[in-house]
Amino acid sequence: MAEVEVVVAHKARTTLRVGDVFLKIDADQVLTDVEVDAMAIAPIPTPEILWRKPPVLAIAAVPGKALGRLGEPSTASPAAWAAAGAAVRRLHDAPLPPWPGRRLDEIAAQLDGECAWLVTSGVLPADLVNRNREVAEAALRPWKPVFIHGDLQITHVFVDGDEVTGVIDWSEAARGDALFDLAILTLGHEERLDDLLAGYGTDVDVDVIRGWWSLRSLTAIRWLVEHGFDPASPGCEFDVLRARM
Template structure:
């Protein structure tokens, strides 16, 4: 009998693994629909959809090994990071998905709201929040909407023994958006991997904007993480990223 493994579980969604099958249960049925459609449209390796009966999406496990984890070292080679960059570029060059993304104005409103919460709750020293808010401003410029993954964490990209991308998972955040956001999310807490990634990505990457997104993403996700039982203050995670950005600015 196959064991049931709880991969992640919180009030918004849960992911279970049974053998080589993942069952994703989402409180918002639209998220699973977006994920399924995005995987069909994306020109990169994605999990095979086995079936979809809202609120559950069943997908097959992808082969390979994750690039790494936030807060831990990446054991992937520079060649694997370059291959990842090439795959992300193929995604960004594809036609954007046919649903709305988030505008720079909406991102600004969210950023201001989350910074206010961090300050009101003394989650971080005020100077760390305010300085990173200043750094984040560089990301809040008009952008040409691209096909972005939307949650391209290092643990969501799997590479095989030949250093090629074997699969990219968790597509519920896919939308038209800023390409630099994907590159920043992928290298969050792994600044040393930015240049190998961009070697495969090619022209058009703006390093200042990517660094601004490191601050912006860390500021905007911290409250959600805290409220859902995760710790942004764990070593190498979001609060460390914010402290590092302040020290390096």
């Protein structure tokens, strides 16, 4: 009999694995709607949806293994990273999803609020927050919307050898900035950015990617702390921010 493995569990979502089946229980069914719709139209490999009985979504495991993990060196080959870049480019070249994404003013307002909280709560030194707020400014510019995954963490891209076998967790998919996806995938793995861009196949503004590294880290820390994660772990968000000093 297959054992039940808790993949992730917090107040917003719980994901269980039973054999080759993942059971995702989400408090917000709108996010599950987005995930189902996004996987149906994404032009890259996604998990097979087995069934849905709200609040549970059952999906099949994808073959291969994750491209890496935050806080650990990625053992994937440069060719695998290039393949991931090519897959992301296919997504960004696809028709836009019919639902909107976050507005620039919303993102800027969240950034300001989280920076203020980080300083007043004493979670991070003011000089570290202020420096990264300056770096994040590069990301706060108008962009041409593309179909983005929206939460393209390194653990959400699966490869087998040098081939992408699946991209999971689509609940944040929307219209957005292409460089945001590239930044999230390389968060904490700056040394693999050139490999990723070799497959993505176009010139990008690396300063904007650096801006998204800072912005994502600054705005994620409070949520991570409140949901039982440790952004101070080696190679994680605190270290990403310190790298900008």
